[in-house]
Amino acid sequence: MLETFIIPLLQIAVLLNAVLVAVTFMVLMERKVMAWAQARLGPMRVGPHGILQAIVDPIKLILKEDITPVAADKWVFTVAPIMSLVPALVVFSVVPFGPDPLYYVADINVGLLFIVAVTSIGVYGIILGGWSSNSKYPLLASLRASAQLISYEIAVTMTLVSVILTSGTLSLVGIVEAQREAGVWFGFIQPVAFVLVFIGGLAETNRVPFDLPEAETELTGGFHTEYSGMRFALFFLAEYANIIVISAIVAIMFLGGWMRPFPNVEALAFLDLIPPWIWLIGKIFLFLYVFIWIRATLPRYRYDQLMRLGWKVLIPIAIGNLVITGIVKVLV
């Protein structure tokens, strides 16, 4: 009873809360980092240096009026944000924050595929959100978003296969263990895959420079233009939760997950004093920072350029990388 129900339930509760809090603070971090990059201060009013802004923002969104457009398909309009958020949260169940079963909800033998499959469900929220608004800009945006998501999913999944070939397992715990055995992070063995997955992750989470689906200056906000209040907040949460998921996956697959740097160098053993989950969270935040940094720096691709990049550049490189990995695997 304790083993099968209570501990997992507690884990899920802790994880969900941690993710939601992380999201609100990521928003604050984004605003602050962007502000520093842009020679301004960012939020400063609520709490010291605006730290409490992270709490005020969600409260504001909850208190806002929730508007359903008259012409909208009410049923789908309500379901869409939920379909967007739930997969984003479910994915965290297989993310291991440490070697001990206490640090993850589940370690399934198809962990990586599970993540890919569940995130592919998230696209429904975007398509249906845009469609059910019964408005032109959200429809255009949702078409763009889903086409983008599907295209880049192919490139990312193909790339993940080459990592699976290297690790020999689909389990995320197994992948980290494989890196421990190899004595080196896969980021060094598979640098091409590392970069590809990161770029694909930017595109799948609709971040700059691939943020066309929510290009404010083109489509006035994208598929969630008609949403307000808490329903908008759900989309918002889903988007940032996805960013954290992508960061976590990249950290686990290429930067050794919960392991310290250079796991095979004995001289650095003192770094093990830092608990594993802090290592992983630190790595996740590193990627979040890079996400924000890129947002502050780059302009936006155009739709056709983005598709060309996905299909004519990333997918061929991913296939090439896969073939080379396979050949090396057979030869070595």
Add this chain to the structure above:
Amino acid sequence: MLEAAVFYTLAVLILGLGILVISARSAVHSVLFLVVNFLLVAILYVTLSAQFVAVIQVLVYAGGIVVLYLFVVMLVSLKRAPEQHADTRRLGVTGAVLAGAVLLEVIGIVVSGAARSDAPAGARGAGVPEAISDPMLNTEQIGWVLYTEYLIPFEVASMLLLVAMIGAIVLAKKNL
């Protein structure tokens, strides 16, 4: 006992959603029910310890194919009222005959399958290791079977898909 309860609950839900898929007035709602239906089928696979199949079910059907359905349904104008069929009775009769035929086929398969299940497990496929029941290894098992025993069907199927893909591109593009 628990297993049976889960199975029957899922089965009822799946059938109910199946009915909703064909009875929903809005095509988009139908597609939505279909997604949920596929997700429940995936759970059914999980209860059978076929995790890999479950994940592929979600990835390919729910996450891939139905998205394309949705695209088509969304983009084709649905403002028109459903066409009125001149002869609803004839359609009803045809439907009943077809449904009866499928039912007969299913019963036939079940009966003949039950008769054959007496055969030893080893006869089902040569070269397949015995550990199919171990859930932690079933990805490996599938890979193994796919690339040894069913290699030629696998390759033929992939060729077929490639041809279909190229065909679709040729049809859709006006000038290549």
Add this chain to the structure above:
Amino acid sequence: MTIEAPRRVGQAFDTDELVLNMGPQHPSTHGVLRVVLRLDGERVVDADCVIGYIHRGVEKLCENRDWTQIILLTDRMDYVAAATSNLGYVETVEKLMQVEVPRRARYIRTILAELQRIASHCLWLGTHAMDIGAMTVLLYAFREREHVLDLFEEYCGARLTYNSMRIGGLPLDIPTGWDKKVSAFCDLMEPKLDEYEELLTNNRIWVGRTRDIGVISGEEATALGLCGPPLRGSGVSRDVRKDEPNAAYEEFDFDIPLGTRGDTYDRYLIRLEEFKQSIRIIRQALEGMPEGPVMGKVPRLIKPPAGETYHAIESPKGELGYFIVSDGRSTNPYRFRVRPPSFCNLQGLRRLVRGHLVADVVALIGTIDIVLGEVDR
């Protein structure tokens, strides 16, 4: 204005054109411009600009105000470049009255106009980059624009609508130490330009978004009546400051940057170069600033002789012309007409966007650099 009904396109499939309203409440139509786009997928088949959302009848108002009060109304046309609007108007009246403007006043006017060009181009650069998604450039450009506004504030007390010139000269001389501050601003601005260039000029995404977008040949641009950077981007050398020098421009050395391809990227490069040329002009003006009065001999009651005149200056957006008729009896103009560069350039938008994607429309609205206050008047 009529908007054609959606046409059916393509034979094999039954597809409709989509009519999309961009604006007037749209974040990148720079105010209240409404563009009705007819789309085939994401490709723009045709675009109609609907204007007039902030039409205030400035021209008619001017015909009912006395000659000095009009200066204040010209502020409200191109409100991001009020000083050049002032300059165009006062010079037109001076031409009509044949008033001699003191040399020092002309020098200060030139400095003000060029500072205004920098401020206006900062706003253009920021919003143009923002439309294409580069958010940081906006804040960098506004940081520098702020310095210009501070200089204006110190000179005339206002930060947006300056009312900074008078017929016959200037209302006041420059404050003590102001020239030093302007000079310091020039030194500050130059390295900042490299900062913008670092973020954009060689950025592959930026080049991809602007290269070969909205290409227009020199002949076509002339035929459409484009002016300012959009015209020079197509390689036509036309700059009122050089061709018909006003203020003190004939006394300074500066180059007119010209484009070769006539695309959005060329227009971007031209405006960046204009920043540098403006700084060059300001430095020369500060160096050779003559002593003397800033107000010429003008009667108390301004009443130009009967007649009509057209006078144009190079505003940051292009050729800003004023056509004024005076009947010689009343204290207000008989007819007042503006040739606003934004309006003339907006005319080219329909031609520019045709065949491009929706995403390019915002880039193209940005590249022609319009201010709706001036378009609608």
